[in-house]
Amino acid sequence: xxxxxxxxxxxxxxxxxxxxxxxxxxxxxxxxxxxxxxxxxxxxxxxxxxxxxxxxxxxxxxxxxxxxxxxxxxxxxxxxxxxxxxxxxxxxxxxxxxxxxxxxxxxxxxxxxxxxxxxxxxxxxxxxxxxxxxxxxxxxxxxxxxxxxxxxxxxxxxxxxxxxxxxxxxxxxxxxxxxxxxxxxxxxxxxxxxxxxxxxxxxxxxxxxxxxxxxxxxxxxxxxxxxxxxxxxxxxxxxxxxxxxxxxxxxxxxxxxxxxxxxxxxxxxxxxxxxxxxxxxxxxxxxxxxxxxxxxxxxxxxxxxxxxxxxxxxxxxxxxxxxxxxxxxxxxxxxxxxxxxxxxxxxxxxxxxxxxx
Numbered sequence: 272x273x274x275x276x277x278x279x280x281x282x283x284x285x286x287x288x289x290x291x292x293x294x295x296x297x298x299x300x301x302x303x304x305x306x307x308x309x310x311x312x313x314x315x316x317x318x319x320x321x322x323x324x325x326x327x328x329x330x331x332x333x334x335x336x337x338x339x340x341x342x343x344x345x346x347x348x349x350x351x352x353x354x355x356x357x358x359x360x361x362x363x364x365x366x367x368x369x370x371x372x373x374x375x376x377x378x379x380x381x382x383x384x385x386x387x388x389x390x391x392x393x394x395x396x397x398x399x400x401x402x403x404x405x406x407x408x409x410x411x412x413x414x415x416x417x418x419x420x421x422x423x424x425x426x427x428x429x430x431x432x433x434x435x436x437x438x439x440x441x442x443x444x445x446x447x448x449x450x451x452x453x454x455x456x457x458x459x460x461x462x463x464x465x466x467x468x469x470x471x472x473x474x475x476x477x478x479x480x481x482x483x484x485x486x487x488x489x490x491x492x493x494x495x496x497x498x499x500x501x502x503x504x505x506x507x508x509x510x511x512x513x514x515x516x517x518x519x520x521x522x523x524x525x526x527x528x529x530x531x532x533x534x535x536x537x538x539x540x541x542x543x544x545x546x547x548x549x550x551x552x553x554x555x556x557x558x559x560x561x562x563x564x565x566x567x568x569x570x571x572x573x574x575x576x577x578x579x580x581x582x583x584x585x586x587x588x589x590x591x592x593x594x595x596x597x598x599x600x601x602x603x604x605x606x607x608x609x610x611x612x613x614x615x616x617x618x619x620x621x622x623x624x625x626x627x628x
Contacts, residue, residue: 304577308530316528317585320521324589327517328356333510335376335398341503342493344390346383354379359594373399389489396445396490397497401504403442405511406544448487449494459484519543525585531578534569542568562587 329348332355336348358376373395380391448454463480470476497503522539526532542565549564562583569579 304529304581308528312530313528316524320524320528320585320589321593323517323520323524324593327514327521328352328359330510330514330517331355331402334401334507334514335380335394337507337510338394338397338504339380342390342394342496344394346380350383351380354383356594356597389486389491390493392486393449393490393493397494397504398507400442400445401507401511402514405508405515406547449491450498455484455487455491458487521589522582522586525582525589526578528585529578529581531574531582534572534574538572542572561591
């Protein structure tokens with residue numbers, strides 16, 4: 272799907288959300304709410320929301336940074352923050368769930384560290400797994416409490432079940448590759464058969480097969496290192512919790528900016544987790560469905576529709592449009608627009624990461 276089609280879907284979703292606000296929320300109520308706000312209070316908490324968003328991205332990047340550091344791979348944190356931001360943009364606008372974002376991060380990490388793609392993939396996917404466990408824990412806890420205290424609509428239960436099930440399958444597949452004896456050889460053997468059908472040159476077949484084997488072998492080696500020395504993932508796990516908390520603070524600061532404090536942090540955590548689930552399922556067509564879900568979730572917790580509509584608009588302005596508006600110039604400046612295309616090449620090099628024996 273081309274960039275113009277992505278943009279068209281985003282515009283259509285935005286129009287749909289505006290129509291939803293007009294029909295179900297009402298612009299009059301939004302105008303009255305905004306006209307009564309204290310400008311100083313709004314500006315203060317809005318600035319804090321922006322700050323919380325930036326800090327959450329930094330701590331999310333620190334998960335990745337600390338995994339690389341534990342393997343004695345040195346990369347500047349500032350560069351990883353930029354790479355992480357670029358990956359976030361891909362996840363927001365390209366219909367590939369989080370896969371597209373991870374591919375971009377792996378490609379950039381491999382280029383920056385000059386290690387093989389397996390090491391880059393292991394640290395990127397490892398950081399995602401740590402974040403996923405923290406996020407999934409919050410999601411299951413929040414949904415469980417919601418089911419016990421309120422009637423959760425079926426259309427919200429379904430995406431939660433789908434995402435949790437899909438996540439479990441993906442995690443299981445990753446762990447099989449990382450730890451099951453012989454898995455790397457079997458996958459390489461299967462890949463070589465596929466390559467043999469697609470590539471006629473025996474020399475090129477051998478090169479591609481060797482790259483796949485080396486990448487998978489390094490990937491498995493990194494995960495086995497973390498298994499032997501679990502203390503290496505303690506700090507990244509703490510960073511993941513902090514990143515999650517600051518992401519949640521964005522929601523809280525927006526409600527404070529709107530002078531609404533009648534929703535608890537636990538309720539916001541539930542909304543945040545479910546909305547993130549819907550955003551994952553609707554990746555590539557992210558505008559519209561997520562916003563409508565947010566408004567309905569806030570209303571489920573007793574938030575007035577005008578406040579729910581205003582809070583949703585501001586949160587999405589920060590978490591979606593702000594990341595794209597800020598991130599696109601970064602992509603131009605870094606000269607990596609080609610990573611948004613479907614053909615992303617990960618080139619292995621001879622270096623290997625120093626794994627613990």
